[in-house]
Amino acid sequence: MSGRVIRWVALGALVLATAAGCGSSSTPSPSASAAASAAASTEASPPASAEPSAAASPSAAASSEASPAASGAVASLAIPSFQLPSDDKGLEALLPSQLCGKATLKLSLSGDRFAANPDPTLNGVLSSLGKTTADVSMAVASSDPTDDTCNTTAFVFRIAGADPGRFRDTFISLAQQEQDTTYTTGNVGGKDVYIGTQTDSDTTTYAYFKGDALFAVEAPDESKAAPALQAMP
Numbered sequence: 001m002s003g004r005v006i007r008w009v010a011l012g013a014l015v016l017a018t019a020a021g022c023g024s025s026s027t028p029s030p031s032a033s034a035a036a037s038a039a040a041s042t043e044a045s046p047p048a049s050a051e052p053s054a055a056a057s058p059s060a061a062a063s064s065e066a067s068p069a070a071s072g073a074v075a076s077l078a079i080p081s082f083q084l085p086s087d088d089k090g091l092e093a094l095l096p097s098q099l100c101g102k103a104t105l106k107l108s109l110s111g112d113r114f115a116a117n118p119d120p121t122l123n124g125v126l127s128s129l130g131k132t133t134a135d136v137s138m139a140v141a142s143s144d145p146t147d148d149t150c151n152t153t154a155f156v157f158r159i160a161g162a163d164p165g166r167f168r169d170t171f172i173s174l175a176q177q178e179q180d181t182t183y184t185t186g187n188v189g190g191k192d193v194y195i196g197t198q199t200d201s202d203t204t205t206y207a208y209f210k211g212d213a214l215f216a217v218e219a220p221d222e223s224k225a226a227p228a229l230q231a232m233p
Helices: 003-022 030-040 058-066 072-076 111-116 120-128 164-176 222-230
Strands: 105-110 136-142 153-159 181-188 191-198 204-210 213-219
Touching: 105 111, 111 136, 120 164, 164 181, 164 191, 164 204, 181 222, 191 222, 204 222, 213 222
Parallel strands: none
Antiparallel strands: 105 136, 136 153, 153 213, 181 191, 191 204, 204 213
16 A cells, blocks of 8 residues: 555544543654654644643642553543544444454544645545545544554545546555555455555555545554454445
8 A cells, every 4th residue: 555545544643643642651652653753744733732721730630640540542532622533433433443452542534634734646646536635534443552562553545436446546556656665465354455565664554445445454464454354344
């Protein structure tokens, strides 16, 4: 799968990384840092960080720190001032609810968010398919960011009403332009997939096309990618 596609969906990965960071002071994982760096290349502004409440009392803060429920990424989602975007719950439902045995963090983005952060390559693809950013939507399901052993993400990128054959051919053409990635084909998790590996990455991309959507899983190896692929359409 094209690195350009990764760049388009990196906005979603950045939101996930930001959500995890709100609930933890630990150093971001390499994958989260890479996603943030890739998202920056789209010139997209990251979501506003939640500011600490000036009215919070020391005793309340101490109580929050002492509570086990206040730790970890899931607890970070409970912060009232930060909420993951969920523009297309139907698309989210196509992605795994669990990765590596733990509940996933999900988000979805609609076309207006892509329109707000235009990308020439994406716009060129859409134009060739007779579509606009209004037809674009995507969803991401990320593994628990506190689990460094999983490091798996599933996503779906949809261009509503796009001709399936032209959609596939366009993305394959983009993929072939990537000079730092090696592509092969195989069957993983019961899906015939395009397998993209990069020498400077610790994850592999497993992608396939279905109708007007591109489905993909990024994982360290096939053993982690297979269950995610099996759970997808």
